[in-house]
Structure formats: C-alpha cells, structure tokens
Amino acid sequence: MKKAIFVMGVSGCGKSTIGNLLAKELDIPFFDGDDYHPEANIKKMSSGQALNDNDRQGWLEALNLLAVKQIKESSCVIVCSALKQKYRTILSDTIEDKTEWIHLTGTFNQIFERVNSRADHFMPSALLKSQFDTLENPETAITIDISLTPEEIIKKIKHELMNTSEFGLFGLGVMGKSLCRNLANNGFKISMFNRHVDGIEVDVAKNFKAQYSELSQAQAFDDISEFVNSLQQPRRIMLMVNAGKTIDYVIEDLLPHLSENDIIIDGGNSNYKKTKERYDYLKAKGIRFIGTGVSGGEEGALKGPSIMPSGDKDAYDKVAPFLETISAKDKNGLPCCTYVGPEGSGQFIKMVHNGVEYVEMQLLAEVSTILEALGQNPDGISQTLESWKNSANSYLLEITTSIFKKKEGNDWLVNKILDKAGNKGTGNWTTIASAELGVPSTLISSALFSRYISFYKEERLQLSELIETENTSELNITTNAVLEAYQFARIINHYQGFKLISEASIKFEWNLNLSEIARIWTNGCIIRSTLMEELVSIFKETTNILTNTELIEQVKQLKPSAKKVVSQCLLNDLTTPALSEAIQFLNGITTKYASANVIQAQRDYFGAHTYLRLDDPSGKPHHTNWV
Known part of the structure; x- marks a missing residue:
C-alpha cells in the first residue's frame, strides 16, 4: 500500500537528515515541510516572531494536499515537526490509514547540545524548551531514539515499516479466515493467529496463508508473543473466537504481551453485558476495548459485512479505516459500518439483529x-x-x-x-x-x-x-x-x-x-x-x-x-x-381498553397489589376488600 511517511519531532532532532536518508533507502520522493510555508509565514519567522496555530493551518493543509496527491503515484517521506495532535490530524486528513509517523526522540540536554555544537547555529534554550512543552507524544508512531547512528535509525525504521503488520486477526474459524482475506484484498498488511493444539490444530495459520495468493504478505503465527510483537503500536487485534468464557481466556493470554493503548476488538456474538464488563476491566489496565457486531456470514465477511462497533470512541477512530474499508457499502457508497455508541451497544444491536433474523427466517x-x-x-x-x-x-x-x-x-x-x-x-x-x-x-x-x-x-x-x-x-x-x-x-x-x-x-x-x-x-x-x-x-x-x-x-x-x-x-x-x-x-x-384491568383486580384480590382508577386522575393507588 502506498503511504505518506511523516518524520516528526522537535527542532534539532535530525528530521531532515533522517527523512532524506530514509527516502533514498526506500527510493521514494522526499519533501521538507519547511519548503511549503507561505510567504507570510516566512516573513513572520524572519522577523523573529513565532507562528501561531492560525498561521500553521494553511501550511498544514498544503502539506496534506501534497501527501494526498503524492500517494496516488507512490509512497513519500515528508518532514514536519507536527508537535501537536491537531496538527497531525490535519496532515493525515482523509489518508489516516495511509499515514505512517516516525517520531525522533531524545532528551532536552541531548538535543540542546547537538544543535549548539553545529557551526553558525545557536538555539536559545527557552525556544527549545517551548517545543518540548508543546510536544504531544503521538500514540501511533514508530518511536526512534536519536542516540542511535543514522544508519542504525534507518535500519530500525525500515524494519518497522516492512516487517510489522497494521492489523491482527486472532482466531481462524470460518468468519476469521474470511475477514483475513477481506483485509488482505484491501491492501492491509495483517498478522494472523490460530492456537496450536497437538494433533488437532497444527499450523492452521501457515496452512491457511499458503492456500490464498492474497495472503502472501500476511504473517502467520501460532505463538501469541510472536503474533503480538509483529504488530505496529498501538496494536489492533480483532478476536474472532467463540463468545463466552473463551473471550476472557484469550484476553488473559494476550494481556502479558500488550502495551498501553493497544486495542482489542471483540468481533464475536458476545453478550452486551459482558462487553461492558470487559471494557471496564481492560480500561483499568490501559487497554482499549471495542465490542463489535459483525453480520453477513462467511460470504459477507469475505466480500463486505455489516459491522456494528461500540465502546471506546477514540479507539474506534484508530480502527475505523480498517473496519470501514472492509465493510459492505450502502446504495450511496457509504460503509455499512458506523460507531454505534458506548459500552456494549454494538453487541446489543447485533443481538437484536439476530432476533429479527430469527423471525424473518x-x-x-x-x-x-x-x-x-x-x-x-x-x-x-x-x-x-x-x-x-x-x-x-x-x-x-x-x-x-x-x-x-x-x-x-x-x-x-x-x-x-x-x-x-x-x-x-x-x-x-x-x-x-x-x-x-x-x-x-x-x-x-x-x-x-x-x-x-x-x-x-x-x-x-x-x-x-x-x-x-x-x-x-x-x-x-x-x-x-x-x-x-x-x-x-x-x-x-x-x-x-x-x-x-x-x-x-x-x-x-x-x-x-x-x-x-x-x-x-x-x-x-x-x-x-x-x-x-x-x-x-x-x-x-x-x-x-x-x-x-x-x-x-x-x-x-x-x-x-x-x-x-x-x-x-x-x-x-x-x-x-x-x-x-x-x-x-x-x-x-392498538386496543384502547385492554383486559389488563381484570388482571390488576386479580392481583389486588390475592396479593393486595393495589390498582389505579380511571375516575381518579390523582394517580393514587386503591385497594379493595373483595370478599
């Protein structure tokens, strides 16, 4: 998949150097964001004034348009400080699923000394400190320590870009397999996991991968640790296993290998009450949880199901590009996938969907x-x-x-x-x-x-x-x-x-x-x-x-x-x-006056449950000694 790779960080972290080297290594175009400032911004900076968010808005939008236009042809590397999350949101607008963030990090003293050791260059500590104060660390980024040599940094970035998957699928039953093929057919790099049971379930993921050409770039595992470590952070892992206790067992198996802000998606027919319990449990551990109804059967999962996610809205935003891409489309071309609401509401409406389905059948x-x-x-x-x-x-x-x-x-x-x-x-x-x-x-x-x-x-x-x-x-x-x-x-x-x-x-x-x-x-x-x-x-x-x-x-x-x-x-x-x-x-x-009056009289007769009267608008309960 063609991607816009943004190299970000505070001034002096080496963005331009690393960005240039990375572009040459990957043989893709390189763009320095500073070259796209409008003249008004250049004049303002030249006069010693700092840019504000209004000044940056048009510049960031221009870089976004550059990225959108460029990835139609090929991947590209763009260097931009992008210190705030709202800047990164503008930069990745409409291409979030095609955006990679490389965050170059180092200590204040480390970068301050590095910048001031350059000839004819001096950055006041106050200016650098303001950048550190402004920096909002990205949740989704390949984080690189600038203590490494440029060669080591490029090697690490390349390894992360090439060898980590964007999305993980846990459980390769009928629905899980179809969803894997759907994701792969839509250009996503995925990791697939199925448990190993001697003599019963052996090399399920590897054998499945070998069956379909679209899975050639997918990674197949039967070891949980290797599966989790193959995924980009924050990790996105969709569970397609039997509802009930199995979900809880799988969550416990995954937890030791997960990091803060990783996302678990339950794609099975789980009870909506259990979804809320799991959401609260995982939230306390720093893990995000989404309960997701998936309808369409084997064919729908492969060609485009209806998807009903609920729970953590911020987490949904991180997985929306994947779920909305693989979902069916309505008559207007919109994805049949939407954030339903909080807690287990997505699992609830999937449950009702199935109830309506029972009747239709x-x-x-x-x-x-x-x-x-x-x-x-x-x-x-x-x-x-x-x-x-x-x-x-x-x-x-x-x-x-x-x-x-x-x-x-x-x-x-x-x-x-x-x-x-x-x-x-x-x-x-x-x-x-x-x-x-x-x-x-x-x-x-x-x-x-x-x-x-x-x-x-x-x-x-x-x-x-x-x-x-x-x-x-x-x-x-x-x-x-x-x-x-x-x-x-x-x-x-x-x-x-x-x-x-x-x-x-x-x-x-x-x-x-x-x-x-x-x-x-x-x-x-x-x-x-x-x-x-x-x-x-x-x-x-x-x-x-x-x-x-x-x-x-x-x-x-x-x-x-x-x-x-x-x-x-x-x-x-x-x-x-x-x-x-x-x-x-x-x-x-549609009955105006139902026979429930008789039932209420019976209840009052044997249990003194009282009743309301049509001729008493006060709503006061009445009781009668019926004998």
Missing part, C-alpha cells in the same frame, strides 16, 4: 408450509418466492428461493433435511433482554420457541400419533394473500426489533441513532432488505415506525389478508406461530 418457513399446503412442490414454492422479489425483496427471501430449487438426485434437498432447527443463543439473549427491559418482542420469542419445539422431534412424532390433526377443509386463500400476510408480519417484526433497541437506548443512555443503524443494515448483513432501506428515512422522522403515515396505510391494507391466512391455517391445523403472533400483537398494541 421463521416467517419464510411458515410461508413455505402454506404454499406446500396449497399444492406447490419445492420448484413451485421457489417460483412463487421469486415473484415476490419486486414487492418484498430481502437477502433471506433470495436464499430461500435458491434453497427450494436445489436438488440432490431426483428429489429436492430441502425434503431430506432433518426438521430440527439449531440456535447459538442470540435469540435467547434477545428474549431475555426484552423481558428485562419490559419490551414486548413477542415475535422474536415466538420464533425462538418454534426452534425449541422443533428440537423435540421424537416427542412430536409420538404425539402426532396420539393427537391426530385434521384438515377439515381446503385452504381458501390465494398466494397473493400469503404474500400480503408475510409483508404484514415483517412490518410488525421490524417495529418490535427497533422498539427494543429504542427502549434500551433510553434505559442505558446510549443515544442510539436508529436511522444510522437501519442504514448499516441495508447491505452486508443477513436482514438486509428493501424494507430496511425504507426505514432509513422513516427513522429520521420518528422512533416508532407504526406512526409513519405510509406504513400505517400499508398495515391497514395488508391486515385483512393476514387475518384470513392465519384463520385458514388455524382451521386446517397448519402451524404459523409468527404470522399468528403478528396479528395478535397488533390487536393488543
């Missing part, structure tokens, strides 16, 4: 059951789903269409798959979070429990013999009615999912941007869809999609079909829990 499974009951074979189901793409397209609809086409021999493969659905726990966590926050995410829990029911295969077989289902009539519905019921339920699903995110944002004071969350879910992730694209603009106006005029009209138009489909399925003993719950939920959320 369940709805398509229920739809296929209905279409089969209408007499369609898998090819017919595939054709019907294909015809829905114009009005209800989504990634899951597309893959389900493909699934029903796939044959193995003379039969469709889907007919040979055991009807027991697995899960990795995120649907469970979403349901628990909904209960803890008091949010009725009823479709997510319905989809989750449908998977649980499916797992009782043997009991289902037994009970199907004991309690026979009867199809007493034919389904009196059209495929268009099934489509409209499906569209109706999807709107309710997305309402519930984003409602859960909204309530969590309020409860935890995360200040989440629902429109931006919807935007990064428009590509790369499993629940991307045309509906999600519509929600991006809707959430700019409201946090409740059922208050949007257009969606209200859609719900009104679609509800009659949803009611008919669900009622027909009930009469014919077809299992459609998610479609049914969508109707029940809407009925409940």
